[in-house]
Amino acid sequence: MSDTKKIVTMVEQDMKKVTSKQRIVKITVQILLYLFLCTMALIIVFPFYWMIISSLKTTAEYRLPVPTLFPRQIMWTNYLEAFTAANLGKLFMNTVYVGIVSTILSLVVTVLSAFAFARLEFKGKNTLFALLLATMMIPGELFTITNYVTVTKLGWIDTYTVLIVPFLVSIFYIYLLRQNFMQIPNELYLAAKVDGTKDLKYLWKVMIPLSLPNLISITILKMMGAWNSYVWPRLVANTDHQLITNGLRNAFTDMSGQANIPVQMAAVTVVSIPLFLVFIFLRKYIMKGVSRSGIKG
Amino acid sequence: MANAKEKVKGWFIEGFVKTFIVAWIWQTFCVKWVWQTFCVKWFWKAFCVNILYKKFDSYKAWLYLSPAIILLLIFTVWPIFNTLRMAFWERYNMLQEIGGTLKFKLGFKNFVDVINYPRFIQCLKNTLLLCVLTVPLSTILALVIAVCLNSIKPLSRFLQTIFFLPYVTNSIAIGMVFEAMFNIVGYKTPEASVGIINTVIGFFGIEPINWINQGSAYWANITVLVIYIVWNALPFKILILLGGLQSVNKQYYEAAKVDSTPRLRVFTRITVPLLSPMIAYVVITGFIGGFKEYSSIVGIFGEDMQAVGGESLNTMVGYIYDSLARNQQGRASAAALILFGIIFIVTMINLGVSKKKTHY
Numbered sequence: 001m002s003d004t005k006k007i008v009t010m011v012e013q014d015m016k017k018v019t020s021k022q023r024i025v026k027i028t029v030q031i032l033l034y035l036f037l038c039t040m041a042l043i044i045v046f047p048f049y050w051m052i053i054s055s056l057k058t059t060a061e062y063r064l065p066v067p068t069l070f071p072r073q074i075m076w077t078n079y080l081e082a083f084t085a086a087n088l089g090k091l092f093m094n095t096v097y098v099g100i101v102s103t104i105l106s107l108v109v110t111v112l113s114a115f116a117f118a119r120l121e122f123k124g125k126n127t128l129f130a131l132l133l134a135t136m137m138i139p140g141e142l143f144t145i146t147n148y149v150t151v152t153k154l155g156w157i158d159t160y161t162v163l164i165v166p167f168l169v170s171i172f173y174i175y176l177l178r179q180n181f182m183q184i185p186n187e188l189y190l191a192a193k194v195d196g197t198k199d200l201k202y203l204w205k206v207m208i209p210l211s212l213p214n215l216i217s218i219t220i221l222k223m224m225g226a227w228n229s230y231v232w233p234r235l236v237a238n239t240d241h242q243l244i245t246n247g248l249r250n251a252f253t254d255m256s257g258q259a260n261i262p263v264q265m266a267a268v269t270v271v272s273i274p275l276f277l278v279f280i281f282l283r284k285y286i287m288k289g290v291s292r293s294g295i296k297g
Numbered sequence: 298m299a300n301a302k303e304k305v306k307g308w309f310i311e312g313f314v315k316t317f318i319v320a321w322i323w324q325t326f327c328v329k330w331v332w333q334t335f336c337v338k339w340f341w342k343a344f345c346v347n348i349l350y351k352k353f354d355s356y357k358a359w360l361y362l363s364p365a366i367i368l369l370l371i372f373t374v375w376p377i378f379n380t381l382r383m384a385f386w387e388r389y390n391m392l393q394e395i396g397g398t399l400k401f402k403l404g405f406k407n408f409v410d411v412i413n414y415p416r417f418i419q420c421l422k423n424t425l426l427l428c429v430l431t432v433p434l435s436t437i438l439a440l441v442i443a444v445c446l447n448s449i450k451p452l453s454r455f456l457q458t459i460f461f462l463p464y465v466t467n468s469i470a471i472g473m474v475f476e477a478m479f480n481i482v483g484y485k486t487p488e489a490s491v492g493i494i495n496t497v498i499g500f501f502g503i504e505p506i507n508w509i510n511q512g513s514a515y516w517a518n519i520t521v522l523v524i525y526i527v528w529n530a531l532p533f534k535i536l537i538l539l540g541g542l543q544s545v546n547k548q549y550y551e552a553a554k555v556d557s558t559p560r561l562r563v564f565t566r567i568t569v570p571l572l573s574p575m576i577a578y579v580v581i582t583g584f585i586g587g588f589k590e591y592s593s594i595v596g597i598f599g600e601d602m603q604a605v606g607g608e609s610l611n612t613m614v615g616y617i618y619d620s621l622a623r624n625q626q627g628r629a630s631a632a633a634l635i636l637f638g639i640i641f642i643v644t645m646i647n648l649g650v651s652k653k654k655t656h657y
Contacts, residue, residue: 029560030449033445033448033449034449034452036441036445037442037445037446037449037456038456040442040460041456041459041460043528044459044460044462044463044528044531045459045462047471047474047475047478047528048462048474050474050477050478050493051471051474051477054474054477062482062490063482063490064490065489065490065491066490066496067490067492067493067496108364109364109365109368110365112361112362112364112365113361113362113364113365113366115361116357116358116359116361116362117362120355120357120358120361121355121358122355122358122359123355125358132369135369135373135374135377137641138377138637139585139588139589139633139636139637139640140589141589141614141617141618141633141636142376142377142380142630142633142634142636142637143372143373143376143377144617144618144621145376145380145383145617145621145626145629145630145633146375146376146379146380146383147372147376148621148626149379149626150371150372150375150376165368165372166372167372168368169364169365169368169369169372169373171369171373174365199357224465227467228467228468228469230468230469230592230595231591231592231618235618235621235622245467245469245470248467248469248470248473249469249473249595249596249599249600261477261480261482264473264477265473265474265477268470268471268473268474271467271470272466272467272470272471275465275466275467276462276465278465279461279462279465283458283461286464286465287461287536
């Protein structure tokens with residue numbers, strides 16, 4: 001008996017030694033992890049900090065040989081100057097208009113076609129869907145070339161139409177919504193049919209409420225797309241119809257001498273803040289959409 | 298449509314024929330239940346399900362699809378054919394076509410022109426260099442960050458949010474911030490401010506480097522671009538890899554713990570193999586995105602896409618847009634097809650490699 005007791009206590013002591021050693025290792029590893037992650041997080045956040053700080057500095061302070069980490073004198077007038085210099089007000093209204101109209105139209109088109117693909121039976125459904133998915137592989141630049149020719153021939157250059165119509169249908173959104181619609185049991189649809197409910201009413205009363213999270217994701221991504229689009233508006237629109245991103249690059253470069261960087265940073269901040277607000281309040285929906293797609297905007 | 302009608306007709310004929318046979322059986326054998334159980338069922342099937350449900354569905358579906366189909370035909374399907382057409386029409390130019398010239402010679406001249414054009418080779422070089430540098434760097438960094446994020450408890454959600462922040466940005470806008478950070482204000486004047494990055498590296502005893510100003514070296518420009526692109530690419534990769542890590546079966550780690558396997562070995566032998574599908578996905582999308590790099594360069598270097606007096610930093614996509622702006626649609630199409638070919642080949646190679654290396 002005493003021997004077994006001895007052995008048990010020896011094993012327990014060994015275990016204690018091991019666990020205390022393990023604990024020290026574990027704690028140091030955790031500290032290192034936090035150190036690494038916090039450093040990386042600081043690097044990630046620093047450009048945003050620098051953007052906001054620089055936008056509030058005076059030009060003289062910005063040019064100090066050793067940069068200051070906090071503005072000595074806060075210059076709100078930089079923002080006023082940015083709005084007038086880059087014509088941000090007009091560009092902002094353009095972007096909001098284009099964003100809202102294209103989002104609404106795009107949602108209508110997407111919901112209808114996703115419904116057709118998910119619920120209705122017709123010949124060649126799967127072939128058509130596979131063909132549509134295959135076009136997602138082709139880089140967008142390939143479409144841009146011909147679309148530019150097409151809209152020129154249609155006489156759409158320098159209108160809002162040219163910014164809205166070519167990008168109304170996104171196969172990815174149709175795909176996303178179709179997958180969502182497929183998850184809704186078909187019995188609901190058949191029950192509605194038996195009761196004599198019209199398709200559109202069924203869509204509005206059942207399908208749309210049930211897939212609201214995905215619709216919100218699509219809305220956000222579409223609005224962000226309008227907010228961030230740069231190449232297409234620059235190609236097809238003049239300054240009256242361009243979108244907000246176009247105002248950033250051109251407005252401050254053609255000034256004689258050195259660019260006024262604090263004002264430039266103020267404009268950049270104005271463009272970035274709405275994105276941050278959307279991100280803070282609707283993070284869940286953005287991350288959901290993004291993790292399924294891997295596309296930006 | 299026509300086939301659906303045929304089918305329904307077929308069901309009706311089937312119903313009639315079967316009813317006739319059954320009627321004959323009924324007359325001869327007087328078996329009433331046969332009628333009740335079978336004939337009613339056949340007619341019910343032909344009438345309700347096939348006419349009300351299937352036939353109307355077919356044209357309704359096309360009605361619902363029509364807006365999407367029309368737009369796709371104009372802005373997606375037509376461009377695919379038209380790009381091929383324009384690429385193989387020698388010296389194609391939109392203005393000439395509108396002006397009435399419709400006869401262009403078929404041939405490979407656009408492709409030959411594009412490849413022989415020295416600026417295109419420069420674009421190709423820049424694009425390849427950026428791809429080769431940024432994709433492995435951002436993938437490895439994202440993997441390390443994701444693994445670290447997965448092994449901490451407190452603050453994990455907060456840090457995740459911070460790491461996702463660069464995703465929701467405007468690449469032109471933040472490019473301008475990076476420009477300001479690397480910029481030397483008042484370059485070559487006595488009261489020059491070297492910029493925040495040069496100040497920071499000054500703490501480590503490194504001399505200020507001319508990153509993006511006039512006369513800056515090619516490698517310095519590329520370094521700035523690589524830093525920006527990696528910064529921009531991290532959030533998506535972290536999101537995907539972290540999602541993969543969280544769905545890994547915990548039993549593997551517990552087994553490793555029982556065997557007291559060292560951490561590095563756990564990482565290389567368990568984490569990486571189990572994550573390999575996600576890593577493959579991230580690498581493939583990274584390469585596709587890398588070949589289409591454009592707006593980040595405009596963000597930092599402006600629409601000239603080069604530092605003043607420096608080497609051109611234009612990319613493949615930039616070349617396509619330049620050709621388009623100069624109304625050389627033929628060349629633009631040829632370049633777009635070459636880009637598509639490169640992306641296709643690289644994706645296929647990636648898929649081939651990942652098929653051998655991934656463990657599902």
